[in-house]
Amino acid sequence: MTxxxxxxxxxxxxxxTTNIDESxxxxxxxxxxxxxNKFMDRGSHIAILHxxxxxxxxxxxxxxxxxKPLEIMRNGKAFPIAALACDSxxxxxxxxxxxxxxxxxxxxxxxxxxxxFYFKDNEGNLLEAAWSKWDSKDEIKHDFEN
Numbered sequence: 001m002t003x004x005x006x007x008x009x010x011x012x013x014x015x016x017t018t019n020i021d022e023s024x025x026x027x028x029x030x031x032x033x034x035x036x037n038k039f040m041d042r043g044s045h046i047a048i049l050h051x052x053x054x055x056x057x058x059x060x061x062x063x064x065x066x067x068k069p070l071e072i073m074r075n076g077k078a079f080p081i082a083a084l085a086c087d088s089x090x091x092x093x094x095x096x097x098x099x100x101x102x103x104x105x106x107x108x109x110x111x112x113x114x115x116x117f118y119f120k121d122n123e124g125n126l127l128e129a130a131w132s133k134w135d136s137k138d139e140i141k142h143d144f145e146n
Contacts, residue, residue, distance in 0.1 A: 026122040069124030080128035
């Protein structure tokens with residue numbers, strides 16, 4: 001008999017935006033995500049964005065008239081709402097900087113076991129670019145194009 005788990009993985013994460021089309025453009029052009037669908041739900045637009053890895057969770061942009069960028073406060077300091085995995089954090093850092101996105105310096109943890117840096121999206125939501133030696137490997141989707 002197969003065990004029935006209550007949950008098997010994170011399905012997606014929500015990020016608010018006051019302008020769905022500008023945010024779709026920002027995430028697809030700057031982060032390389034792919035727009036899968038855009039539709040109305042409960043009075044506002046929703047956009048589903050995918051990452052290239054086959055089993056990655058989706059980013060769901062939620063349009064709202066309430067401008068309130070997300071970040072978590074951790075011991076009095078801003079902490080990101082999501083960590084986005086990178087194959088090469090140095091390359092990601094360089095490319096975001098070249099696109100004019102303000103990025104923090106790369107921080108290394110342990111003995112090169114993990115690295116990260118923070119940056120904000122076009123609406124001011126605090127995100128983290130992250131790499132670690134423990135990251136799971138996954139196949140790239142065959143039909144993934146930007």
